[in-house]
Amino acid sequence: MTFAPLDPVRLTADLIRCPSVTPAEGGALVLLQSVLKGAGFDCQRVDRNGIPNLFARWGEKGAAKTFGFNGHTDVVPVGDAAAWTHDPFGAEIVDGWLWGRGATDMKSGVAAFVAAAVDFVTQTPPDGAVILTITGDEEGAGRDGTRAILDWMEAQGEAMSVCLVGEPTCPDTLGDMMKIGRRGSMTGYFTAEGVQGHSAYPHRAKNPLHALVALLDRLTEWPLDGGTAHFDASTLQITTIDCGNPANNVIPARASATVNIRFNDAHTGNSLSDWLATHAEAVETETGVKIGLRCEISGESFVTPPGDFVALVADAVQAETGRRPDLSTSGGTSDARFVKNHCPVVEFGLVGRTMHQVDERVELAQIAALKAVYGRILARYFA
Template structure:
């Protein structure tokens, strides 16, 4: 059998800090190719990506993950070197231990063992990117663009991101909230603070506008989602003089929204509010947006139930079906096929001393193996 713990260690020892490939994609490409998978490298703009498929025809189950990791931070603050994959008392330390080289190792090991021992009547596809922790535009999105051009199709997909808050098996993500960031700039007329009537201070207008946003209830939640949230994340005047009324103030806010909204509907609402305040205060308010994902839901049904039963069979825990958390590459895959996420506990990801119990790596491999078995048994 392919050892997912050893494979996790091998991947951690590849210093693939985004956007560097670090050898991780090459390692998996070689391993999968030797196991009979046909591999492609849909690299784009210097980003390493891997697509591997086993089988010629039939229903296709896909797995998606990423090998890039966030920077280590102060390496001297780590108890063990961040790229050494040292194991102490059954715990493996290293950057990417939870997010998400363990899951990469787990589904690759499960897939290789499955096609080696019980070749299915169908296909298994594995899509791994080196651009999830960065901008993400040349990662999974690039793979999906290549798949469309090549006529490649996945019928269902599992993303291996960490999904469990505290205990292995307790949560599957069946959707994600959308995310939109609004950048607001209010422009007035600069002047002396002793003569405010000769200036047009944009600060009161921005404060009023932000107060309107902060006081809003966007919704009360939906069947599968918590209420949408709006967070003011920055207010910046950049004025170091106490006797100058500035000409400009900037602010930033982020909305995580459920399926009651879209980025278009929220953009329209924000622009309308800005226009009202602009007219009231006589200042110009410019608004621009960055959308990093729309909300989506994979409705509970046979595929979701199959994954949930596999998780329960291996872990003994009945998983909650959730849409909590931030964004993931599932936001791209949802346009291609039904997608769910299941992975490890994520309580140390991105932290100093990121770590994972090695028995959880094995358990995750066993869950993916059970999914493969049940999926291709009808």
């Protein structure tokens, strides 16, 4: 059977027209399952706790060489739809650009790797397998998205040898950056319990805000580190301080503060949690204000060391774009933080300038070029 090349621009447009705002499936995974089944992929929905996920494999289960792609079809809300130049779910093409929510993050990336994989296995079937893992829960909590697929794969004896996540990675020009790791992310929630009183008689009260200010000053006084071989310095940011006090002459009884830490491989989420707790206990002892702490660790830092897999991807990017990508660990978190426990993982995708913005859009030429990069990666991997 002869298959015509799959147009990634048309597929991206079809996906944009699916209103898949987290956690709604919106028809996006149904569409992809239909396309992939038609190309001979074995497809399984791996939904968990109402979150939609898709697993698709071409080739034999347990193949010695199995290349994986990972991505998501869910998108963030559009915000004020009236502020958009074009319908956020209209997928309009104007002056060489495709407009719509998810155009950059990351329906174009999914369309590009689906199109590259379909063309590759139908035109030059490899000695091995290709696996696509696509979730509807990357923009949400992430508990039942890629993690659910990986849990299911482990139970079923499915495995990827390596994986490429198709998130936007390039700051300015297609080809200028790929991700070989990510910083860890965690949030610390502090609550301070003092004694309410009149602001004119502070000796009769215990001000929880003073305790929190002292604590936050300690946490921000010195840098966490100076960076490591593959990472910039870790950062701690105060994101909110609250007490809900409407009166200017009352010392409140309670107050709270939140900090977010993006950390490198000099730390773990647990070591930083202990560090926060140590400082909280010290301030509690000094002030007599009880300070509670709750930590949420979104992901640990990781790096895929430069080697054969990283070089293969970088070589393919350079061959198609003319640019050697910088190897970076910058930015926020992605689902690569889950995949790294399964197999070596890197990320490469489009320029991400308009992601999550009003008037999100992608240049048509970038989508075609990204498909070509992914196709070359597959060809070189199975050569």
